[in-house]
Amino acid sequence: MTFTLFPDTRAALARDALAGLSVGDALGATFFVPGQAAAPWREPPPGPWPWSDDTEMACSVLRVLAETGAVDRDDLAVSFARRYDPARRYGAGAVRILELIRAGTPWPVAAASAFDGQGSxxxxxxxxxxxxxxxxxxxxxxxxxxxxxSAEVTHAHPEGIAGAVAVAVAASLAARARLTGDRPAPARLLAAVAAALDPTGDVHQGVRRAAALLGGPLPRAVDALGNGARVTAQDTVPFTLWVAATHLEDYPAAVRACVEAGGDVDTTAAIAGAVVAAYAGVGTPGGVPAQWLAAREPLPDWLG
Structure with missing residues (x-):
């Protein structure tokens, strides 16, 4: 099925995904305890819930898209470097890359310098x-x-790039399903994501494993796929897409699954939350709860 996607509709879909990302990021962080495998689910604490680098960088991506309709890597690199606030819990590797870019190092050189030239x-x-x-x-x-x-600005490693491709394709399919009313079966969603990836890559293999685990219990998925504790695309993206495919119509359930899995909770909830919100929306049955959105710290003024 083909259709015309008008600019306002694009922006609305992206904004809902950003709401899902930022609420997942901010709420997930309230459960994150370094060195603790997982925290039991509880009622969310009173707001405001501060967001992290996940949200700050997502806002830069959306700002560049809104201005040009496509990713200009030079503009995105400048935005990342100009906007980044180390207090937003950036990782040490990201800080080094962004400081290099801020100091005038071309982004391809900065990105390629990570991990002894392997890239992140x-x-x-x-x-x-x-x-x-x-x-x-x-x-x-x-x-x-x-x-x-968008990935190449900071991630020169093929798996870091593959992780971004996988999440973007999943969110694209979720938003498309929202428009067409054709909710993809979980296995079909993950199969389409896997088809967009290099079949020799670890992220691809992880997404394939995630599809085989659909319908199974959360602990089994965590054991097989990871939970982001290693902070790599390989141990984060397959799990988050398993969560999103399983709970595409239920944003709170997706966030709860990420919390109960432990690991890099704010990031897993941000990734799964963005994909689910692209389909389920905001303030709708199954979407991002209005009270959670109100508790999240407001997004930066520069986003517009």
């Missing part, structure tokens, strides 16, 4: 890309291409 395979490119995928609800190919461009 961290989950940072994946955590910020859900709104981009929703923006390109009419084309998973464009979602994949633009996700790749």
């Amino acid at each position: 395979c961290g989950n940072g490119a994946a955590m910020r890309v859900g709104p981009l995928g929703a923006w390109f609800a009419d084309s998973t190919r464009r979602a994949a291409d633009q996700a790749r461009a």
Whole structure:
């Protein structure tokens, strides 16, 4: 089914995905305890819930898209470096790259310098890309291409880039399903994501494992896929897409699953939350609860 996606609709879908990302990020952080495998689910604490680097960088991605309709890597690198606040819990590797860019180092050089020239395979490119995928609800190919461009600014490692592509394609498919009313079966959603990835890569293999685990219990998925504790795309993205495919119509259940899994809770809840919100929306049955959105710290004024 083909359709025309008008600019206002693109922006609305991306904004809902950003709401899902930022609420997942902010709420997930209230459960995160370093060194603790998992925290039991409880009623969310009173707001405001501060968001982290996940949200700050996602806002830069959406700002660049809103201005140009596509990812300009030079503009995105400048935005990342100009906007980043180390108090937002950036990882040490991201800080080094962004400080280099801020000091005038070209982004390809800065990104390639990470991990002794291997580039980063961290989950940072994946955590910020859900709104981009929703923006390109009419084309998973464009979602994949633009996700790749957005990732390359900070992640030179193929797995770090693959993580971003996987999340963007999932969010694109989720937003498209919202528009068409054709909710993809979990296995079909993950199969489409896997088809967009290099079949020799670890992220691809992880998504394939996630599909085989659908319908099974959360602990089994965590044991097989990871929970982001290693902060890599490989041990984060397959799990978050398992959560999103399983709970595509139930945002609170998706966030709760991430909390109960432990690990890098704010990032896993941000990634899964963006994909689910692209489908379920905000303030709707199964979408981002209005009270959670109100408790989240307001997004930065510069986003517009």
